[in-house]
Amino acid sequence: MNDEIQLIADGDGLAVIGDPAAVDRFLVSESLSGKDLGLQRLGPKLSSAAGVVQLGSELAANSGQWVKLTEESANAIKKYGLMTNSKSGLSMGVIQAKGQAHGIKGIVQFAKGPGSIVTNPAILTGAAGIMAQLAMQQTMDEITDYLATIDEKVDDLLRGQKDAVVADMIGVDLAIEDAMIIREQVGRVSEVTWSKVQATSVTVGRTQAYALRQLDALAEKLENKSKVGDLAKTAKEAESSVREWLAILARCFQLLDAIAVLELDRVLDASPDELDEHRLGLRAARQNRLERISRSTERVVARMQAAASAANTKVLLHPITAQAVVVSANHVASGVVNFHGLLGIERSRESLEAKRWIEAAVEARDRALETGADGVDAAKNLGNDTLDRAKSVTDKLSNKISKHSLFRRGKDDEDSSEGS
DSSP states (O other): OTTEEEEEEOSSEEEEEEEEEHHHHHHHTTTTEEOOOOGGGGHHHHTSSOOOGGGGGHHHOEEEEEOOOHHHHHHHHHTOOOOOTTTTTEEEEEEEEEOOOTTTEEEEEEEOOOOOOOOOOOHHHHHHHHHHHHHHHHHHHHHHHHTSSSSSSSSHHHOOOOHHHHHHHHHHHHHHHHHHHHHHHHHHHOHHHHHTTTTTTHHHHHHHHHHHHHHHHHHHHHOOOOHHHHHHHHHHHHHHHHHHHHHHHHHHHHHHHHHHHHHHHHHHHHHHGGHHHHHHHHHHHHHHHHHHHHHHHHHHHHHHHHHHHHHHHHHTTTTTHHHHHHHHHHHHHHHHHHHHHHHTTTHHHHHHHHHHHHHHHHHHHHHHHHHHGGGGHHHHHHHHHHHHHHHHHHHHHHHHHHHHHHHHHHHHHHHHHHHH
């Protein structure tokens, strides 16, 4: 099996499994870099599962690398035509890596020998669980980097909160961090370790819900303002508040991912036959969290856009105040775009279009001011111009959603026909 590479994709990443040299050749050929999958730790955890005993030596001999799903790794998955199992959601296949002279060749079939991982349910389930953990840990690392870019120290920002709900979240932070350190040291999550953190998700979830309600309240506050002066004051307050609540949401998301990583380890240790169902359940719950976050953050951006539009229509009477509203709106849109990208929210493209529209609105305002006497007519037309731009963004978004839906339906049909 020296030249066989087994590929497993779960929508968040790609596992490349096989002889270490063959795995390296594949990664180099596709310009990908990976992390150690850590398949060896599955051996003792699945020792009682059928078929694992004879796979012990194969696990030791094989290298597993995990690659985050990016445009490059997604192209590799598409290029080799992996087959999707509709029940597990995993895409799998085997390719041949015969050396640089012969290149990499996809054969789109499953290996039949005793060393195959993609055809052994116990090992495949364990590998999928590890892949889910690595994807969440990758996001956790990226959130740490994101929080580090905030001007104020994150700890000061969070501890400055007087809300009891946020204080509760900070209180469970240490317990989760301790559990992650213990897991790293001993390679598993014992019953004792899990007992210390299993209830913390309720506290963190409550903080996340509270932060989303605060964002909704900001959106409503903006919606109720009509005077340019009031808009400018509220928009400026929203600019700093949104930034703060995004930081808290990011921290909540990071902690909930950490709990999920610990939970998967605990299930793998205590009830390995339930791991696959648990992984899919956690995935669905995570997606639900992303959708709730997306709705609230996009609503704030929409209200800031509306405030900028209203201010622009009065730019000649209130040039400085109108500019302040647009600047605040642009900062909020930019912050939400970065936040969406961090969490992998696909609809961040809508916010990106909104950001570009706000920048265009600023340019339109500047042109209106520079035209002098002609600026009166320009300002008169600016309200219609903003509506046209907003409609253009909506039309583009509708087209994207339609294309995405058609693509997903086609993909689901293909998955159903090719599933087990």
